[in-house]
Amino acid sequence: MAKRTKIKDILKGGFEGQEVTVKGWVKTFRNNQFIALNDGSSMSNLQIVVDFENEDPSKLKRITTSAAISIEGTVIASQGKGQAFEVTAKTIEILGDSDPEKYPLQPKKHSLEFLREIAHLRFRTNTFNAVFKIRHHLAIAIHQFFHEKGFVYMHSPIITGSDAEGAGEMFKVTTLPFDKTPRTEGGEVDFKKDFFGKATNLTVSGQLEAELAALAFSEVYTFGPTFRAENSNTSRHLAEFWMIEPEVAFADIHDNMDLAEALLKYTISHVVENCPEELAFLEQRLSDEEKQKPQHERSDMTLRDKLNFCVNNEFQRLTYTEAIEILKNSNPNKKGKFQYPINEWGADLQSEHERYLVEKHFNKPVILTNYPKEIKAFYMRMDDDNKTVAAMDILFPGIGEIVGGSQREERLDKLMARMDEMHIPHHELEWFLDTRRFGTCPHAGFGLGFERLVLFVTGMTNIRDVIPFPRYPGSAEF
């Protein structure tokens, strides 16, 4: 095949006067003369100038929106105003036709809901080009951050034999036939006959496995798909999502907060530096959206303002107890504006409370720590007061909880006592308890929801629009 020059490189300059071959998909074909060509290397299109008077009219008719074409031609300084360079076509080859009567995308704004229904084609839009480029850069930045710090990237299993991870409903993994499942004498499903010889599920968290590795490598992280079979119907939950879970030995909750804050700032500023074109586009998109909203709901910060603000300011750290005091004395609580009024210590915080703290009271990312033990998981380290645990949640404006983590309970007796209180059978987790038997040490970690980070950085509002093929209740298309 003829060597292809990427459109991104041509637009950068330095090709003037050269013969090139470019390939891509037609965005628009104007005036029977100008092709806007895109190959995905850049959000910007390359203008191809066609000598229509000397070109086969039947071929010109096949240059339709989203047709794949190959052009040989010369790079010249553009005679038009919209771009610095363009290519005058010498030969045009149609690689793949696109029937304009049937192709659903037009050169105009489409609703995100419509594009979600044609997720296989939405990659060809500017918005999703930008979103998935940023998603890529965030993933790379995460690996880079941990690699530079000497963390070991650990692959935790996707199929798990443990049903005690405690992070929600799980998807069953089985090869047993549904119509005639083998039964034990007691009438229960006999999982001894199943593929793994036991009941298995898709993982809801790689944390417990990451802890095992952390107590050997000191610093590890996982980054992989995670599954929750919850019937969650919101703009920030998915049934299949990607999660980053670092786990660090010889670290306490403060080290944990420092790590999470540094990770978020590093990845966000990586995107600010490396994706200026994509951010500029999404910023414009967002401000157009905001113009549709009533005045009081509009944000006075642009997307890049928000990102820079987040990078340049300390996250607000406070304890659950302090947060309850603020909420108790807040105007909306006094005026009865909260759907769930805050009366006493111990109440679980609702999203209206989190939003008040983050978006109204502090107006910046907030790290909440030391929650009551009753509303947190069994593995979190008990504080000296025996009432709270060393948990930490990071709350972001517009997103809510983006990180959930804790210092882990490293003391065997205390850990087992908590398991008993929460009715978690020890035999399921003997392997986990072994880490507390053989060289236990203080350690901490957290889970970062990757799509929630992508949501924040792109300024998108529905999590289904920041993962290529979203899975949620009632939907597993493509």
Added chain:
RNA sequence: GCUUCCAUAGCUCAGCCGGUUAGAGCAUCUGACUGUUAAUCAGAGGGUCCUAGGUUCAAGUCCUAGUGGGAGCGCCA
């Protein structure tokens, strides 16, 4: 799972108090134009008004149920 809003052309939407043959912009097709920038201009085609019941002389419009979608809530990352 709960609350609430929505469903009319390929897309985005209008359609008044229930009353004639359901409209617009964009897209598509035909023609014109030929340095355009979501090109422009002229014309044409395009409808199971989500589905099923019901009320009524008459339903896109009102009622009930279902389906699908959005937003909010819960579960959480």
